[in-house]
Each structure stands twice: as structure tokens, then as C-alpha cells.
Amino acid sequence: MEELKKTVAMEALSFVEDDMVIGLGTGSTTSYFLKFLGDRIREEELEIYGVPTSHQSRLLALEYGIPIRALDEVDAIDIAVDGADEVDPNLNLIKGRGAALTMEKIVEYRAGTFIVLVDESKLVNRLGEKMPVPVEVIPAAWRAIAEEIEVFNARAELRMAKKKDGPVITDNGNFILDVKFERIDDPLDMEIELNTIPGVVENGIFADIADIVLVGTPQGVKKLER
Ligand SMILES: O=C[C@H](O)[C@H](O)[C@H](O)COP(=O)(O)O
Incomplete structure (x- = not known):
């Protein structure tokens, strides 16, 4: 590899x-x-x-x-x-x-x-087949966003750090939610939808x-x- x-x-x-x-x-x-x-x-x-x-x-x-x-x-x-x-x-x-x-x-x-x-x-037929979509969120909003994301038929998990207690903190000082979707039919549409949730900074669909x-x-x- x-x-x-x-x-x-x-x-x-x-x-x-x-x-x-x-x-x-x-x-x-x-x-x-x-x-x-x-x-x-x-x-x-x-x-x-x-x-x-x-x-x-x-x-x-x-x-x-x-x-x-x-x-x-x-x-x-x-x-x-x-x-x-x-x-x-x-x-x-x-x-x-x-x-x-x-x-x-x-x-x-x-x-x-x-x-x-x-x-x-890394080649897949459909995005989300193997990997969750990481979503960078403002820390105070993580739980509310994780719950809101369920409307997309998805489960969001707060990413925990490996060599630090508690969650991963991004270079921008935020948290990451790893979102496992049942199915992503339209990547562009989902990318835009996720970014409309207040508190979402950006998501990993490109x-x-x-x-x-x-x-x-x-x-x-x-x-x-x-
Ligand atoms: O945040 C990390 C990036 O999006 C990486 O570019 C991506 O995870 C690929 O990394 P790797 O080349 O280590 O598989």
C-alpha cells in the first residue's frame, strides 16, 4: 500500500x-x-x-x-x-x-x-459505501447537530481523540462528527444540505x-x- x-x-x-x-x-x-x-x-x-x-x-x-x-x-x-x-x-x-x-x-x-x-x-460505486462523512462542527452545537442529522437517515458519532482525553479538536478548534449514511443518492445535494445546518462549519463531501x-x-x- x-x-x-x-x-x-x-x-x-x-x-x-x-x-x-x-x-x-x-x-x-x-x-x-x-x-x-x-x-x-x-x-x-x-x-x-x-x-x-x-x-x-x-x-x-x-x-x-x-x-x-x-x-x-x-x-x-x-x-x-x-x-x-x-x-x-x-x-x-x-x-x-x-x-x-x-x-x-x-x-x-x-x-x-x-x-x-x-x-x-478508495474507489467506490457510491459515496459513503465504506467511510463515514466527517462533519466539522462548532463544539457547543455538536449534540443538536448529531440529532438533526438523523433526518437524513444517518447516524452521527462524535470523533474521539486517541492520544488526548475527550474529542478530537480540529486545527480550527472545532469537533468532528462522523456521519454514517444509509445511502447518499446525490453527493452535491447532500453536501449543500449538511452545510445549511447552523453550527456546521464544513463537511467532507467534495x-x-x-x-x-x-x-x-x-x-x-x-x-x-x-
Ligand atoms: O483530513 C484528511 C484528509 O482529507 C486526507 O487527505 C484524506 O483522509 C486521505 O488521507 P490518506 O492519504 O492518508 O489516506
């Missing part, structure tokens, strides 16, 4: 050109991309800036020597590169296993080209945002395009 992640991460480098501003995604697959990007910037003396989507990607960019800029310091983002938890046949995504979905969506929505890196185990998905398979990298 790690080899497949490295292969797609390496393939993503072919989209990188000098003078680009690049959205830096979060997660284990993207972390390989950041390493390779740092190597390439150094070897080819490229003038590239990265816009991090999380504390994780910011720290990795510092470690790998990728110059960084905040979103409000750049005029535009040329490409963004990130992993995903699920990809459906229309290239709609679920993201947010790492709780970084809000900043990821903010940056990737604005990228000229959004490139997604996955291995083939409908109609991905431009290119690079899929790592034992036979090589497959390129899916919208």
Missing part, C-alpha cells in the same frame, strides 16, 4: 511547473508528494510556493524545504494536490479522515486544477471539485479525469 502511495505521489510531480503556487493537502499519501516536491524544488531551484491545508502540511513543508504562503498572501492557486478517503465514478470525494477537511476544501475549491491521489481501495484522480494500482497509475 505504501508503495502505491509513493507511486501516485511521484506521478503527481509531472503536473508541477516552475513559478506555481501549489495547494498542499493533508494525509499519508500527500506527505510523500510533499517530500518529492521538496526534493525537486531543491534540485531544480524552482520558485514554487505551497499553501498548506493543515498544521500537518505546514510542518511537513517546513521540514522538506517548501516555501509557504498563507491563502490570503497569494493571488491564485495553480494546482492543489491531496488524498481522499473515497472516490465515486463521477470523481466526487469523501475527505476528512485526518480532520483537515475545512481548510482542504477552502484551498482545493480555488485551485486551477485539483489533483487527487489515491490507491485503488462534489464536483476534483479535476484529476491518480489511482495507484499494482499495474501502474491510472488517470481519471472529469
